[in-house]
Amino acid sequence: MPCADATPMTLAEKILARACGRASVSPDQIVVASIDLALSHENADLVRKSFREIGVSRVWDPERIVIVLDHRIPAESEKTATTHKAIREFVAEQGIRHFYDVGRGGICHQVLAENGHVLPGMVVVGTDSHTTTHGAFGAFATGIGATEMAGVWTEGKLWFKVPATLRIEVGGALPQWVSAKDLILYIIGQIHSDGADYQAVEFDGPAVRHMTVASRMVLANLSMEMGAKVAFTPVDDQLLSFLHRHTHTDVSAHAAWRPDPGAHYAKMLRFDAGTVLLEPQVACPHAVDNVKPVSAVGSVEVNQAVLGSCTNGRLEDLEMAAYVLTGRHVHPRTRLLIVPASQQVYLEAMRMGYLETLVTAGAIVNPPGCGPCVGVHQGILAAGEVCISSTNRNFIGRMGSKDSEVYLASPAVVAASAVAGHIVHPKEVVA
Amino acid sequence: MTKLLLKGRVAAVLPENTDTDVIYPGRYLNITDRDQTAEHLFELAYPDVRARIQPGDFLVGGRNFGCGSSREQAAAAVKYAGVGAVIAVSFARIFYRNAINLGLPAIVAEVEAAEGDELAIDLEAGRIENLTQGLEFKAAALDPRAVELLEAGGLIPYLKRKVEGGL
Numbered sequence: 001m002p003c004a005d006a007t008p009m010t011l012a013e014k015i016l017a018r019a020c021g022r023a024s025v026s027p028d029q030i031v032v033a034s035i036d037l038a039l040s041h042e043n044a045d046l047v048r049k050s051f052r053e054i055g056v057s058r059v060w061d062p063e064r065i066v067i068v069l070d071h072r073i074p075a076e077s078e079k080t081a082t083t084h085k086a087i088r089e090f091v092a093e094q095g096i097r098h099f100y101d102v103g104r105g106g107i108c109h110q111v112l113a114e115n116g117h118v119l120p121g122m123v124v125v126g127t128d129s130h131t132t133t134h135g136a137f138g139a140f141a142t143g144i145g146a147t148e149m150a151g152v153w154t155e156g157k158l159w160f161k162v163p164a165t166l167r168i169e170v171g172g173a174l175p176q177w178v179s180a181k182d183l184i185l186y187i188i189g190q191i192h193s194d195g196a197d198y199q200a201v202e203f204d205g206p207a208v209r210h211m212t213v214a215s216r217m218v219l220a221n222l223s224m225e226m227g228a229k230v231a232f233t234p235v236d237d238q239l240l241s242f243l244h245r246h247t248h249t250d251v252s253a254h255a256a257w258r259p260d261p262g263a264h265y266a267k268m269l270r271f272d273a274g275t276v277l278l279e280p281q282v283a284c285p286h287a288v289d290n291v292k293p294v295s296a297v298g299s300v301e302v303n304q305a306v307l308g309s310c311t312n313g314r315l316e317d318l319e320m321a322a323y324v325l326t327g328r329h330v331h332p333r334t335r336l337l338i339v340p341a342s343q344q345v346y347l348e349a350m351r352m353g354y355l356e357t358l359v360t361a362g363a364i365v366n367p368p369g370c371g372p373c374v375g376v377h378q379g380i381l382a383a384g385e386v387c388i389s390s391t392n393r394n395f396i397g398r399m400g401s402k403d404s405e406v407y408l409a410s411p412a413v414v415a416a417s418a419v420a421g422h423i424v425h426p427k428e429v430v431a
Numbered sequence: 432m433t434k435l436l437l438k439g440r441v442a443a444v445l446p447e448n449t450d451t452d453v454i455y456p457g458r459y460l461n462i463t464d465r466d467q468t469a470e471h472l473f474e475l476a477y478p479d480v481r482a483r484i485q486p487g488d489f490l491v492g493g494r495n496f497g498c499g500s501s502r503e504q505a506a507a508a509v510k511y512a513g514v515g516a517v518i519a520v521s522f523a524r525i526f527y528r529n530a531i532n533l534g535l536p537a538i539v540a541e542v543e544a545a546e547g548d549e550l551a552i553d554l555e556a557g558r559i560e561n562l563t564q565g566l567e568f569k570a571a572a573l574d575p576r577a578v579e580l581l582e583a584g585g586l587i588p589y590l591k592r593k594v595e596g597g598l
Contacts, residue, residue: 030576046463046503054590072461079461129501129525145503145529147586154590159576193448194495198524227498229524287448374457395452395499402475 008262010165011232012200015140015257019123027164027266036139037064037117038152039126041108042071045083047127048090050150059094060156066098066117067091068108073369075102076377106342106368109133109310113217114344116247120235120257125152130310130392132228135201135220136213137243138235138257143224163229164266165259166196169205172274177426179320180215181312181390181410183207183273184222185281189291191269197227199266202259204234207273213242214314221311222392225288234258279425282388283408286396294413294425301333304387305418306399307411308339308366309373312390315348317411321363322354324415324430330362331421337379339366363418375399381406388417435554435581437536439487439515441544443480447493451500451526453477455508465533468504469511484513489552491544492519496537497526503533510535516552518542518559518570531577534585540570554581 007024009017017025019033040047044067051059059065067087075081084102091099098117105111109130112118120138124131127149134141144158152158168187174180188195201223208216216233223231233239235257243251282297284290307313307321318340330336338358340346346368349355355365366372372379373391381387381400387407389399394406407423416426453476455468462468473480490509496519497505506529509517516536530537536552540559544550548563555578557570573581583589 030574042461043502049463050587053587054594056594077461083461083463127501127503129499131501143501143525145501145506145525145532147503147532148528151532151586151590154594161574193498194521194523197495197521227495227523374460375452376458376460393450393452393499395450397456397475398452 008260008264010200010263010265011138011202011257011259012140012163012165012230013263014260015121015123016160016162018121019140025162027162029162030159031162032157032159033123034157035064035125035152036122037066037124038149039066039068039108039112039124039128039131040149041068041128042080042083042087043127043146044087044090046146047149047153048086050147051153054150054154056154059096059153062095062097064156065096065153066112067096068100068105068111069102070105070107071370071374072376073102073367103343106340106345107310107313107370109221110314110341110345113137114246114342116243119243119247119251120254125149125158129224130221132224132231133217133221133310135223135230135232136216137239138232138254140230142229161198163198163200165200165202166267166269167202167204167265168269170203170207170271170273171205172207172272173210174207174273175278177280177412178277179410179412180211180218182281183277184219185283185291185408186277188222188226188283188289189281191226193226193287193289195226196223198229199227201228201231203232208233209236212316213239214316218311225392280410280413282413282423283394285394285405285407288393288408294409294423297407297423300386300407300423302388302417302422303334303385304379304381305334305336305414306339306372306379306387306389306391307337307414308341308371309391310341311392312411313339313341313345315345317390318345318349318354318358319352320411321415322357324412324426325361325363325419326357328361328419328429330418333421334418336363336418337366337372338363339371340368342368372399388414388423390414437487437515437552437554439489439550440485441491441546441548441550442484442488442514443477443490444544444546445490445492445496448495448498449492450498451502451505454497454505455502460502460504462504465507466511468508472508472512481512486513487515488513489550490514490517491542492517494520496522498523501525503529506530506533506535531580532586534581536581538570540568542568
């Protein structure tokens with residue numbers, strides 16, 4: 001645990017100091033940290049190949065490796081089926097118990113959260129850029145490449161340059177129809193897609209502390225889109241009770257994982273949510289930092305609306321969609337795809353009646369996974385088509401044709417736009 | 432072994448925020464043979480670039496090159512298409528690490544160069560010469576860790592050697 005009389009450190013510094021066995025570390029220092037958890041999805045097959053090339057026979061610690069199939073489930077092609085099979089065989093050979101196969105998990109980041117794999121103070125690496133999501137649980141969590149992961153599977157260690165920290169304090173409360181997604185899109189629009197490059201981000205302030213853990217995951221998740229290495233939301237009572245529910249263990253000692261008073265920040269951003277964030281935000285094609293308030297987007301007809309992904313496919317997101325669509329129908333020109341983030345979200349949404357509401361309104365429900373977000377199957381866009389999506393990227397060709405367009409928004413805006421057939425403020429649909 | 436003195440032509444000058452979906456579309460993520468990834472380099476956004484690349488050529492980028500996904504295929508496609516180094520004003524961190532880990536030099540520098548210009552790069556001295564235009568630029572010093580990996584030819588040969596020597 002962190003030492004009380006040490007140099008004041010940010011949370012990123014504190015965790016890396018612990019993980020490399022030093023009393024303190026400071027920005028730009030290179031450290032070799034031990035890895036607490038190593039996450040992969042289908043690209044575990046790529047990791048496996050690099051691991052074989054290195055030439056060791058056993059992974060360093062099968063208990064610290066988690067593999068979740070999520071990008072192409074169920075297999076959409078023979079090629080993917082072969083990849084899945086190779087992963088199943090590797091997992092059995094190496095004795096990796098934390099393997100979530102088709103029908104047992106969902107999107108890797110959601111699965112880690114639901115199963116209590118991540119605790120404050122951990123160093124988590126994943127072969128997925130949105131691994132930053134786990135900063136919502138107080139972990140130093142970041143994305144790495146497949147070959148680098150093969151190194152982690154071999155040695156259980158990885159080098160990091162200690163990041164400087166950007167602290168973002170959000171005061172006030174979010175207005176009606178404005179969500180965590182709108183807040184983070186607003187920030188990305190302000191500081192741009194490299195505004196937090198190589199940095200750690202600490203989010204805090206009343207507007208953040210009032211958020212559910214699911215909403216905090218949205219902030220940490222999308223911080224990747226402004227270049228952040230890791231992004232934290234507060235380790236507070238709400239988080240600890242979430243972790244207690246999901247780990248069934250006493251997590252109270254983890255409360256100590258918070259930044260020290262007097263820690264040095266490279267930059268501070270402070271603003272009041274109720275003053276600057278008056279309406280939902282939309283990231284327009286083809287960059288996540290091309291952000292406008294929904295009223296400034298103009299009239300944009302949509303062919304497809306997608307509600308899902310590691311960013312916004314959780315129960316509260318489906319609940320919002322069901323709220324907007326109760327007694328309404330998806331517009332004839334628009335297709336609405338609902339992609340629950342996990343089997344558990346799927347089941348809960350079924351029990352709560354959200355899926356019935358959504359299907360009655362004309363939505364189709366995809367299996368839990370990454371699906372259309374990454375443009376590999378189930379919901380591909382044709383040339384000239386426009387999609388409004390609760391997902392995380394709107395790059396050229398991200399969801400299909402290079403001549404399609406993706407607008408990113410909150411679940412409320414996605415659901416309302418599906419009803420209107422064009423991008424709209426939810427208040428215009430829900431009178 | 433990656434050489435620390437490089438010479439080649441500029442195959443393409445790319446814009447700021449050239450993202451990983453542009454470099455390597457998500458639909459080809461199930462390709463795991465690194466040399467096959469090259470076939471899809473810039474396939475959607477700049478389909479003519481790949482055919483122009485001759486072994487040892489360079490890509491020149493702006494700010495935040497390689498932003499987006501952690502997909503290693505983006506760096507692999509660049510390398511296996513024959514590119515000798517990527518020079519950019521800045522790199523997104525995962526692309527940067529992937530490139531170095533695969534033995535592809537990723538050089539932080541702001542250079543003036545046009546497609547077809549010939550460049551000479553001294554990685555250790557941090558110097559880039561545009562031989563065509565008679566200009567010289569400074570490159571940011573490579574991290575010692577990156578030099579070590581590049582000299583070994585990437586992370587796999589580096590770790591292989593380490594493992595064979597007893598971990």
